[in-house]
Amino acid sequence: MxxxxxxxxxxxxxxxxxxxxxxxxxxxxxxxxxxxxxxxxxxxxxxxxxxxxxxxxxxxxxxxxxxxxxxxxxxxxxxxxxxxxxxxxxxxxxxxxxxxxxxxxxxxxxxxxxxxxxxxxxxxxxxxxxxxxxxxxxxxxxxxxxxxxxxxxxxxxxxxxxxxFQALSRADLAAILEERLGEGGADVDKLVSLSMGRLGVAMTSDVEALSERRDGAMRFLEELSAPPGRADEVTLITLASERAGSGASGRNETILFLEMLRGLLRDILITREAPEAIDLWHTDIRAALAAMGERWGSAGLTRALERVGEAMRDVDGGNTNPSLTLETLVYSLRETVPAGV
Ligand SMILES: [Zn+2]
Structure with missing residues (x-):
């Protein structure tokens, strides 16, 4: 080796x-x-x-x-x-x-x-x-x-x-997974998408758990990017805190949820800005991501990515209560969705 x-x-x-x-x-x-x-x-x-x-x-x-x-x-x-x-x-x-x-x-x-x-x-x-x-x-x-x-x-x-160290490209990650998991193992393509280029995650998680995490994050983003008057902050906070869980593992779960949000927001931004130039992670839900990008706009998405990054730093630093951070995040993310779309 x-x-x-x-x-x-x-x-x-x-x-x-x-x-x-x-x-x-x-x-x-x-x-x-x-x-x-x-x-x-x-x-x-x-x-x-x-x-x-x-x-x-x-x-x-x-x-x-x-x-x-x-x-x-x-x-x-x-x-x-x-x-x-x-x-x-x-x-x-x-x-x-x-x-x-x-x-x-x-x-x-x-x-x-x-x-x-x-x-x-x-x-x-x-x-x-x-x-x-x-x-x-x-x-x-x-x-x-x-x-x-x-x-x-x-x-x-x-x-x-x-x-x-960079996130691995789709091709690199797929090659490694095929090597380690062997033929006929897990659904390599899906694992590549869901783990967003992180071999450690792909090797230790199963497709179902990761899919569930992504579904939760997608429901959150769908609700978040709904036109003004239709999005409901209470629903959003509930969706976020369901994902975050509670207790000692709550902080860790919150980070995983935020990471998934960040990965999805990144992909939404790419579908708007550079769909040919940069690989998406979540290729299997490209259409849904592109539709959200339409409503959100690039400036709003960039701000949303920054807010999620800040929340990750807060939770990771251990100085804040994860559910409070998520609640604050809901309001600050709502501001990144343009009004009147
Ligand atoms: Zn030696």
Missing amino acids: GWESIRGQDAALDLLRRDLSSGQAAGAYLFYGPDGVGKASAARLFARALQCAGEAPPCGGCAACGKVLANAHPDLVSIAPAAGSRSIKAEEIREEVIRRAHQRPNEGMRQVFIIEDAHLLTRVSQNALLKTLEEPNAATVLILVTPNLHTLLPTIISRCRRLR
Whole structure:
């Protein structure tokens, strides 16, 4: 399993390969982009290449490669939230990263630290990490992985070499799914649509659950884009909160609902602006999307996308009540639908 195991991320992988072949790895990397497109796999692959003693890293055949693949390399440390916690605490950073970064590597040329859910770092943890980032040390490479940059301090972001991972194209995603699910498995085309380019989602969700989520989001958007006087805010709020669920999983469900809304709004905008140039995710409901685009207009859709993005950041940041955020969103989205259509 080498570089070819990660599809659709050529720009990011080229940069990593350049750093490897020039021997100029940065002290810190930040891999960001949507969930399920290969960021975590790329982080592990790069970590293995950094430890590899073979000719074409990661060679897959040397002792170092073997240890990384077996999760047993003493100079590769993965940092995740402690069991039962939703955040990565400062003690963990001090113990697992800072203390170790002052020591020599055990057997490799360098120590590599991977923080897969960097958005779960608390403020205090990030401030603790800054010390390591400010005093880079040639024998230490830190790889931060996150779907969203906005939870990281600007001082952290600016000190990392940043690599943006893209949503996978329809073709790339379909090829990977066919490879992994085998012939006659799930309905690959439908999965590609519903997962909106995210392999992680496509691999772990079933078509029915995703279809149901999309149907809910479509009913919401239909009602939302109804002509003035016909849309009903109460219905909208009910539709949204049904999707959001409640309890501890409520926040997560809300994010999934908002992601689906965002993906659909994106596709509606594309049917208006660039139907030939950009692939739709939801090809199977193209006509319904185009009809909504007629009523909405491009300016309104662009504003709607911004509002959904803001709501996602609020819910993701954990500082707001998800159902209140959705309620506020209903009113602010209604304003994006032009009057008198
Ligand atoms: Zn190797």
